[in-house]
Amino acid sequence: MEKDRIFITRKIPEHLLEPYTDMFDFSMWENEEEPVPKDVLFQEAEQADGLICMVSEKVDKALIEHGKRLKVIANVAVGYDNIDVEEATKRGIIVTNTPDVLTETTADLGFALLMATARRIIEANKFIAENRWREWGPFLLAGADIHHKTIGIVGMGRIGEAIARRANGFSMSVLYHNRSRRPEAEKYIGAQYVSFEELLERSDFVVSVVPYSKESHEMFDKQAFAKMKKSAIFINISRGGVVDEQALYDALKNKEIAAAGLDVFAKEPIGSDSPFMALDNCVCLPHIGSASVETREKMITLALENVKGTLCGEGPLTPVK
Ligand code: DGY
Numbered sequence: 001m002e003k004d005r006i007f008i009t010r011k012i013p014e015h016l017l018e019p020y021t022d023m024f025d026f027s028m029w030e031n032e033e034e035p036v037p038k039d040v041l042f043q044e045a046e047q048a049d050g051l052i053c054m055v056s057e058k059v060d061k062a063l064i065e066h067g068k069r070l071k072v073i074a075n076v077a078v079g080y081d082n083i084d085v086e087e088a089t090k091r092g093i094i095v096t097n098t099p100d101v102l103t104e105t106t107a108d109l110g111f112a113l114l115m116a117t118a119r120r121i122i123e124a125n126k127f128i129a130e131n132r133w134r135e136w137g138p139f140l141l142a143g144a145d146i147h148h149k150t151i152g153i154v155g156m157g158r159i160g161e162a163i164a165r166r167a168n169g170f171s172m173s174v175l176y177h178n179r180s181r182r183p184e185a186e187k188y189i190g191a192q193y194v195s196f197e198e199l200l201e202r203s204d205f206v207v208s209v210v211p212y213s214k215e216s217h218e219m220f221d222k223q224a225f226a227k228m229k230k231s232a233i234f235i236n237i238s239r240g241g242v243v244d245e246q247a248l249y250d251a252l253k254n255k256e257i258a259a260a261g262l263d264v265f266a267k268e269p270i271g272s273d274s275p276f277m278a279l280d281n282c283v284c285l286p287h288i289g290s291a292s293v294e295t296r297e298k299m300i301t302l303a304l305e306n307v308k309g310t311l312c313g314e315g316p317l318t319p320v321k
Contacts, residue, residue: 004049004311009036009057016300042066050307059083064091072310074303078102079239080320081212095320096306101298102290107162109289110237114205117233117261117283119143147171152203155210155238156182163207164189175199200227205235212239225251232257237289240266252279263289
């Protein structure tokens with residue numbers, strides 16, 4: 001019997017594929033760094049029964065229409081705004097993501113970014129790299145305290161909760177805003193539910209963990225930054241599309257807020273010519289929220305299990321609802 005054909009849009013380690021090679025014929029874009037070119041992606045999708053893709057691939061209506069044999073699209077990410085889920089569902093194609101396995105790793109990065117931004121870690125390292133350290137100074141590279149401050153988490157899903165647990169360890173007060181209240185999180189994390197406006201007004205750190213959707217599109221806009229404290233630090237580890245980037249740039253440049261730490265951008269990748277890179281009060285990272293070796297391996301394995309579950313009839317482990 002002919003094996004189902006799976007296309008993987010990036011080079012992934014052989015040892016992760018090994019347990020599945022008896023079941024499937026794999027082909028993959030043999031490059032870890034560069035995304036697959038569009039024409040290759042279209043050609044491969046046409047032949048494939050399953051597609052394993054990354055956040056960098058736009059799986060839109062045109063690609064889905066082209067993938068006539070496709071039965072499953074397995075995203076190696078928890079967010080799936082890169083996929084036209086509605087179109088896939090209309091065509092009976094299962095879409096899956098990789099929740100849970102990346103929760104703690106992404107929260108680690110969120111907190112690392114928050115700390116790096118508040119305590120000016122990147123600037124401080126650059127200071128030495130540029131040979132500018134002459135003397136110890138009482139306010140040399142002095143940043144903001146983190147402990148005992150108020151953190152406002154926008155989007156209290158699994159990652160939001162994991163950030164709140166870390167904030168508890170720093171004796172922070174935790175505010176959150178979410179589409180619906182999370183009484184169990186309130187109980188065991190001691191988080192207080194507030195409106196979006198109140199969260200913006202009261203928080204020392206505003207952390208965006210909200211998934212990107214039509215509703216969250218540019219929810220952090222000029223008005224939102226204007227409501228924040230002048231000393232507020234904004235952290236975004238969800239998706240760039242939730243921010244009006246021009247408004248954020250203006251708020252940082254005009255010191256309407258103190259600083260920002262950004263792991264995600266509306267259009268990725270950004271380069272050294274990004275206006276954000278020219279600001280001392282902005283720390284930029286190249287979308288590495290879940291990027292630990294252990295977690296990336298778990299995400300890829302979960303995507304493979306989702307493909308297996310779908311094509312072998314047991315059902316996927318983590319379908320997008
Ligand atoms: C996700 O899982 O959505 C991340 O952004 C990818 O690292």
